[in-house]
Amino acid sequence: MLCTPLFKREIKANYKLWIIFAAVLTMYGLMIISMFDPKLGESLQQMAQSMPQVFAAFGMLDAGSTLIEFTANYLYGFLMVVMPLVMTIILANRLVAHYVDTGSMAYLLAAPVTRRKIIFTQIITLCLAELALTLYMTLLCTAAAEGMFKGELDIKAFLLLNVGCFGLQIFLAGVCFICSCIFNDAKYSVGVSSGLCIAFVLVQMVSQVGDKFDFLKYATPLTLFDTDGIIANEAAAYVKMAILFLCGIALMLVGMGAFEKRDIPV
Amino acid sequence: MSDIITAANLTKDYGGGKGVFDVSFGVKKGEAMGFLGPNGAGKTTTLRQLMGFTRPDGGTAEIFGLDCFANAAKIQKNLGYLPGEIAFMDDMTGMEFIKFIAAMKSIKDMTRANELISYFELDASGRIKKMSKGMKQKIGIVCAFMQSADLLLLDEPTSGLDPLMQKKFIDLILREKQRGATILMSSHLFEEIERTCDRTVIIRAGRIAAIETLDDLRKRQKKSIEIEFANEAGAKSFASAFKTSADGCNVNVLTDDINALIKALGGYDVKNLMPRTQTLEELFMHFYGGEK
Numbered sequence: 001m002l003c004t005p006l007f008k009r010e011i012k013a014n015y016k017l018w019i020i021f022a023a024v025l026t027m028y029g030l031m032i033i034s035m036f037d038p039k040l041g042e043s044l045q046q047m048a049q050s051m052p053q054v055f056a057a058f059g060m061l062d063a064g065s066t067l068i069e070f071t072a073n074y075l076y077g078f079l080m081v082v083m084p085l086v087m088t089i090i091l092a093n094r095l096v097a098h099y100v101d102t103g104s105m106a107y108l109l110a111a112p113v114t115r116r117k118i119i120f121t122q123i124i125t126l127c128l129a130e131l132a133l134t135l136y137m138t139l140l141c142t143a144a145a146e147g148m149f150k151g152e153l154d155i156k157a158f159l160l161l162n163v164g165c166f167g168l169q170i171f172l173a174g175v176c177f178i179c180s181c182i183f184n185d186a187k188y189s190v191g192v193s194s195g196l197c198i199a200f201v202l203v204q205m206v207s208q209v210g211d212k213f214d215f216l217k218y219a220t221p222l223t224l225f226d227t228d229g230i231i232a233n234e235a236a237a238y239v240k241m242a243i244l245f246l247c248g249i250a251l252m253l254v255g256m257g258a259f260e261k262r263d264i265p266v
Numbered sequence: 267m268s269d270i271i272t273a274a275n276l277t278k279d280y281g282g283g284k285g286v287f288d289v290s291f292g293v294k295k296g297e298a299m300g301f302l303g304p305n306g307a308g309k310t311t312t313l314r315q316l317m318g319f320t321r322p323d324g325g326t327a328e329i330f331g332l333d334c335f336a337n338a339a340k341i342q343k344n345l346g347y348l349p350g351e352i353a354f355m356d357d358m359t360g361m362e363f364i365k366f367i368a369a370m371k372s373i374k375d376m377t378r379a380n381e382l383i384s385y386f387e388l389d390a391s392g393r394i395k396k397m398s399k400g401m402k403q404k405i406g407i408v409c410a411f412m413q414s415a416d417l418l419l420l421d422e423p424t425s426g427l428d429p430l431m432q433k434k435f436i437d438l439i440l441r442e443k444q445r446g447a448t449i450l451m452s453s454h455l456f457e458e459i460e461r462t463c464d465r466t467v468i469i470r471a472g473r474i475a476a477i478e479t480l481d482d483l484r485k486r487q488k489k490s491i492e493i494e495f496a497n498e499a500g501a502k503s504f505a506s507a508f509k510t511s512a513d514g515c516n517v518n519v520l521t522d523d524i525n526a527l528i529k530a531l532g533g534y535d536v537k538n539l540m541p542r543t544q545t546l547e548e549l550f551m552h553f554y555g556g557e558k
Contacts, residue, residue, distance in 0.1 A: 107409070264320065
């Protein structure tokens with residue numbers, strides 16, 4: 001089912017992109033974990049209270065007293081959502097719409113490989129990039145936490161937090177990938193997918209600011225990545241996590257179906 | 267002999283008169299078929315449907331007896347394709363791209379590819395992004411021919427090539443024909459089709475104008491010759507004798523009897539004599555009196 005030459009080509013063409021995002025996240029991850037310090041926590045708390053709205057928008061109002069809460073709020077509340085998302089938008093567009101837009105899709109379609117196999121290969125590439133990034137960050141942060149604050153991190157909860165984060169990335173990848181499969185122009189593929197994703201993020205930020213806009217959390221799929229719920233080991237949080245995975249995969253498969261049936265103007 | 271390609275009432279309407287309408291033709295095994303038409307006549311649109319990139323609005327397209335859209339992957343096992351618009355993966359070098367396409371087509375033996383590279387004097391080591399149109403075209407040609415496929419679909423194959431390379435390309439086509447390959451090749455240049463093909467489809471404004479053998483076309487084609495006289499008087503007198511009109515010192519003559527023309531010119535002071543290649547539109551005018 002996997003088209004090996006295409007898969008190899010995509011790895012070679014995109015590993016640099018992955019490394020850039022992994023490097024940026026490494027910096028943020030190490031910085032945030034090293035900032036965990038009960039005393040520094042207090043001063044952060046004070047800072048948060050001085051401008052609660054701003055901190056709330058980024059999901060950082062409650063610093064949390066444990067390392068896992070601290071990481072969940074400061075790293076997984078915003079950075080681990082947005083940074084992988086930017087990579088996803090770029091990568092999803094490159095994998096399909098870019099080839100159609102430039103016309104080089106003609107060479108992929110002219111090979112004795114079905115469209116389904118081509119798109120399946122691209123889906124695997126995209127999901128692997130997300131998985132690799134999540135795995136890397138999980139290992140890095142666990143190692144950093146153990147190194148700096150031995151025994152402080154609830155590793156089981158942290159693993160689950162990362163599974164949830166991976167689910168969210170798969171969902172957002174699904175949104176970007178379906179756009180990549182549907183549009184002939186890269187500008188529409190990037191425009192619509194990034195537009196949707198930015199809207200998701202902004203709506204979540206607004207919903208966190210105060211009770212007045214709390215209802216907006218129902219308007220963004222980002223709510224389904226329920227960090228507090230995962231740490232508190234709530235069953236509902238796992239259901240939300242499963243919804244993210246299933247919807248993400250469904251979106252990719254619908255994109256594949258659309259690409260199989262439609263006219264490709266190359 | 268059975269037809270390798272069959273298009274029956276193939277229609278793809280892009281609106282505003284663009285597209286192809288009721289296109290029907292067949293290409294026999296081992297035949298080289300031209301696909302001749304001016305720019306925008308529907309050549310690429312037809313080839314895209316044969317490649318299974320787009321689905322026809324009406325009619326059917328079959329290759330090896332299989333539906334072109336539904337069985338595209340199966341058909342392409344034995345098909346070499348050269349797209350009309352050159353677009354590769356720009357981040358690769360030429361050689362990387364050729365190897366990538368070979369891998370996509372499960373070609374293990376690169377002997378033929380290397381032969382073609384040296385035949386076209388192609389230096390494929392550089393980045394595709396930096397290559398000239400001609401070099402990119404050569405890479406496309408290598409990719410289409412390296413498989414030694416049973417069927418070749420070539421969309422304007424010589425565009426971007428210099429005359430020497432065009433000549434080499436025509437020789438390559440002739441050898442592929444000897445090998446037994448079936449060829450469908452689009453072009454807007456009559457000479458190119460004339461030198462390579464047995465028959466040609468002539469398409470205009472999305473509709474087939476004619477399907478003719480090249481022998482028949484040649485017989486009916488008139489030679490177009492432009493004569494420059496030393497003075498206007500000579501041009502005028504010659505023009506009236508030949509029932510055409512003079513433009514200053516120049517007279518344009520259409521004839522199929524060159525001997526008669528040379529004899530008639532004997533008494534005049536001629537400065538220059540230039541055989542002109544007929545444009546495709548002129549060809550239409552001569553064959554079909556210009557009717558649409």
